[in-house]
Amino acid sequence: MIQSYSNIEIIVYDDSSSDSTLEIITKISSEDNRLKILNGVQLPEGWLGKNHACWKLSQQSSGKYLLFIDSDVILERNAVASAVSEIKNKNADLLSVFPKQLIKTFGENAVVPFMNWLLLSFLLVRLVSSPKYKNFAGANGQFILWKKDTYVKTGGHSAVKNEIVEDIETARYLKKNGYKILLLMSNDLVSCRMYNNFNEAVTGFSKNIYPASAMPALFFILNVLFLVLSNLVPFILMFYYEYFIFVSLLIILERIAVSHTSSQNVLINIILHPIQMIMLLYISVRSVYQTKTGKSVWKDRKL
Numbered sequence: 001m002i003q004s005y006s007n008i009e010i011i012v013y014d015d016s017s018s019d020s021t022l023e024i025i026t027k028i029s030s031e032d033n034r035l036k037i038l039n040g041v042q043l044p045e046g047w048l049g050k051n052h053a054c055w056k057l058s059q060q061s062s063g064k065y066l067l068f069i070d071s072d073v074i075l076e077r078n079a080v081a082s083a084v085s086e087i088k089n090k091n092a093d094l095l096s097v098f099p100k101q102l103i104k105t106f107g108e109n110a111v112v113p114f115m116n117w118l119l120l121s122f123l124l125v126r127l128v129s130s131p132k133y134k135n136f137a138g139a140n141g142q143f144i145l146w147k148k149d150t151y152v153k154t155g156g157h158s159a160v161k162n163e164i165v166e167d168i169e170t171a172r173y174l175k176k177n178g179y180k181i182l183l184l185m186s187n188d189l190v191s192c193r194m195y196n197n198f199n200e201a202v203t204g205f206s207k208n209i210y211p212a213s214a215m216p217a218l219f220f221i222l223n224v225l226f227l228v229l230s231n232l233v234p235f236i237l238m239f240y241y242e243y244f245i246f247v248s249l250l251i252i253l254e255r256i257a258v259s260h261t262s263s264q265n266v267l268i269n270i271i272l273h274p275i276q277m278i279m280l281l282y283i284s285v286r287s288v289y290q291t292k293t294g295k296s297v298w299k300d301r302k303l
Helices: 021-031 049-060 079-089 113-123 148-154 156-160 166-176 198-213 217-230 233-237 243-261 266-271 273-293
Strands: 010-014 035-039 065-069 073-075 094-098 143-147 181-185 190-192
Touching: 010 021, 010 049, 021 035, 035 049, 049 065, 049 156, 065 079, 065 148, 079 094, 079 143, 079 181, 094 166, 113 243, 113 266, 113 273, 143 148, 148 156, 148 166, 156 166, 166 181, 198 217, 198 273, 217 233, 217 273, 233 243, 243 266, 243 273, 266 273
Parallel strands: 010 035, 094 181
Antiparallel strands: 065 143, 073 190, 094 143
16 A cells, blocks of 8 residues: 655565565665665574564665564555654553455464453563553564664664564663554554464464563463353353353453454354464464474474
């Protein structure tokens, strides 16, 4: 989508793409001189691919702000203008947005919605944006807008070059050191289809969910187990004890509120709530195993 914010340069890092990416962006760059192509280089030792690509892109930028987005992110006309206005008005060092997740298949619906449920129910987005609560930090690598001065001063992606969840680690570092970060919902200005099917969703979340927690493995699993059981067991016990009817209704109301805020299908999330909770537990255990054994992969690349 063409942006209302016109003072931009677009730099695409082609990291040995095997599809038609290079052909497409080459054609576009011949028609729009704001688009530049940066050819990938061999990954240096100690770096992960995305972090290195972002670092190389930052070195080619001439602007006062750096906006990093994934290739599958869709920006509405006023997305960039709104983000720049917000970071300026709030005098923030970094602004990150959780896009509206586009979910099309049953397999995606069984997995993807629990991400926003976790974020909005337990991360407490407002506290992330408050400098008072240094223990609450978060960001989403799908859309991160940096003040370039801050990026250079803190080292940007070079400071988290070997981190799988570089967005979360960046947010933690910035907040711990007194920088101001903003974490917002997209309000339909930014959207993304994270995964195309069930297997992609399971693989994607498996590489991220445990590293993002920054918890010891056993403590993490026990927390997730408690969370899952506390959101499933009341629906069984309500047939035996009236009190749990009230608890079950509170769980449903929470799902309605989060689904509405996330622009997700309320009815589907309520119906699939048990499946999503079971998948949360399965993916969490899988994530711990893959992280501890060094078997985390993404797009056929070992991390």
